[in-house]
Amino acid sequence: MDFASFFANYGLIILLIGLLVFMFYSSRRRMQKQKLEQEEKARQTVPGSEVLLQGGLYGTIVEYDGEDLDKPAQVEIAPGVVIKVHSQAVLRIVSPAEGFVTEDEFIEAEESEAEYVAGVADGDITSISDDHRARQAEAERDDKDRPQA
Missing domain, CATH: 2.30.30 (SH3 type barrels.)
Structure with missing residues (x-):
């Protein structure tokens, strides 16, 4: 009895057993993952x-x-x-990160806006205008690189 005749006789059975083992293993792994996610959600x-x-x-x-x-x-x-x-x-x-701003982030944004307004009021516009020009030049380069429709 050679390998080809053995596989012809028992190959389908071996394949089915392998498939069953894989299905059992993957479903067990998925159940464990879901259980961990539920525990994490309950903890949070x-x-x-x-x-x-x-x-x-x-x-x-x-x-x-x-x-x-x-x-x-x-x-x-x-x-x-x-x-x-x-x-x-x-x-x-x-x-x-999904759209809600924490109180600390809100306070930080207000402080940076106040610094910007204070800089404009004091006449310290050079750094602001230089930064604005750099962003504007970058936007123009991006527009030139973009293919036209």
């Missing part, structure tokens, strides 16, 4: 965190019990408006 879901609900609403967690998922979560969607939702309706935690 604390009062005060910004969340996106499955209905598309953004809000702030007021009360959430990560261990008892049958207990509803309370989410504030507007000042003074708190709703109860199923705890698994929290789709994800919204990070500040």
Whole structure:
């Protein structure tokens, strides 16, 4: 009995067994990954965190019990408006990089704007105008490099 006849007789069975092992392994890996993601979300879901609900609403967690998922979560969607939702309706935690500006970033932006305005008022426009000219020249170069329709 040579290799070709063995593969002809048992090749399909070996292939099916290999496929079953692969499917079992990949589904187990996916389940472990989902479990880790759920644990991470439950750990990050604390009062005060910004969340996106499955209905598309953004809000702030007021009360959430990560261990008892049958207990509803309370989410504030507007000042003074708190709703109860199923705890698994929290789709994800919204990070500040996705459009929400933290208070520190807001204060920093206000300070830099105040410095700009103070520089213009003091007549220190040379550095501002030089910077503006450099940006304008770069934009013109980009326009020249762009193919025309």
